[in-house]
Amino acid sequence: MSFDAFVSTLAEHKVFFLTAHILGTVLGLGGASIADILFFRFLKDYRISAKECDILGLLKGVILGALGLIIVSGFALYLTDTAYYNASGPFMAKMLIVGIITINGIALHTVVAPYLLRLDLKRHHKRYRSWRRMAFTLGGVSVCSWYSAFFIAMLKSVLPQSFTMLFGGYLATLAITLVVSQLMERRLALMARS
Ligand code: HEM
Numbered sequence: 001m002s003f004d005a006f007v008s009t010l011a012e013h014k015v016f017f018l019t020a021h022i023l024g025t026v027l028g029l030g031g032a033s034i035a036d037i038l039f040f041r042f043l044k045d046y047r048i049s050a051k052e053c054d055i056l057g058l059l060k061g062v063i064l065g066a067l068g069l070i071i072v073s074g075f076a077l078y079l080t081d082t083a084y085y086n087a088s089g090p091f092m093a094k095m096l097i098v099g100i101i102t103i104n105g106i107a108l109h110t111v112v113a114p115y116l117l118r119l120d121l122k123r124h125h126k127r128y129r130s131w132r133r134m135a136f137t138l139g140g141v142s143v144c145s146w147y148s149a150f151f152i153a154m155l156k157s158v159l160p161q162s163f164t165m166l167f168g169g170y171l172a173t174l175a176i177t178l179v180v181s182q183l184m185e186r187r188l189a190l191m192a193r194s
Pocket residue numbers: 018021022025028070071073074075076077078085094095098101146149150153154
C-alpha cells in the first residue's frame with residue numbers, strides 16, 4: 001500500500017481515531033485529576049501509606065496508557081492533513097504541552113513515584129523538604145498541562161489562533177499553578193508541625 005493510500009484509509013476512518021483520542025483524553029485527564037485529588041486526601045494524615053501508594057501507582061498506569069492512546073490516535077489524525085495542522089497555532093501549542101506532559105510524566109515516574117512512602121510532612125529535614133516540594137511541583141505541572149491541552153483542543157474556535165498567545169497563556173497559568181502548589185506544601189507542612 002502506498003503512503004497516499006494509507007493516509008486516505010486513515011482519513012476514511014477518522015471518526016474511529018477521534019473516538020480513541022477522546023477516550024484517551026477522558027482517561028488521562030480524569031486519571032490526572034483523580035490522582036491529584038486523592039493525593040491531597042491521602043495527605044490528611046501527613047503521609048502516604050503503602051496501600052495509598054498502590055492506588056496512586058494504579059492511576060499512574062491508567063494515565064500512561066491513556067497518553068499512549070492519545071499519541072497514537074492523535075498521530076493518525078494528524079497524518080490526515082499534515083499541512084493544515086503544521087500551520088495551526090493551537091495544534092502546535094498543544095504539541096509542545098504534550099511534550100511537557102510526557103517529560104513531566106517521566107520525572108514523576110522516576111523522581112517522585114519510587115519515594116512516595118517517604119513523603120512525610122512531619123519530617124522537616126532539608127532533604128525531605130526539597131523532595132516534597134518537587135512532588136508538589138510535578139503534580140501541579142501535570143494537572144495544569146492536561147487541562148491546558150484539553151481546553152486548547154476544545155476551544156480552538158473561540159481562543160486566539162496565535163501560538164505565542166496560547167503558549168504564553170499556558171506558561172502564565174503554569175506559573176500561578178506552581179506558586180499555589182508551593183503554598184499548599186508550605187501550609188500542609190506547617191499544619192503537620194502544629
Ligand atoms: C494531552 C494530550 C491531548 C489532549 C488532551 C487532546 C485533546 C483533543 C481533543 C479534545 C480533540 C477534539 C477537538 C475537536 O473535536 O474539536 C483533539 C483533536 C485532535 N488532536 Fe488531540 N489531544 C492531545 C494530544 C494530541 C497529540 C499528541 C496529537 C498528535 C500527535 C493530537 C492530534 C489531534 C488532532 C490532529 C486533532 C484534530 C482532529 C480533527 O481535526 O477533527 N492530539 N485533541
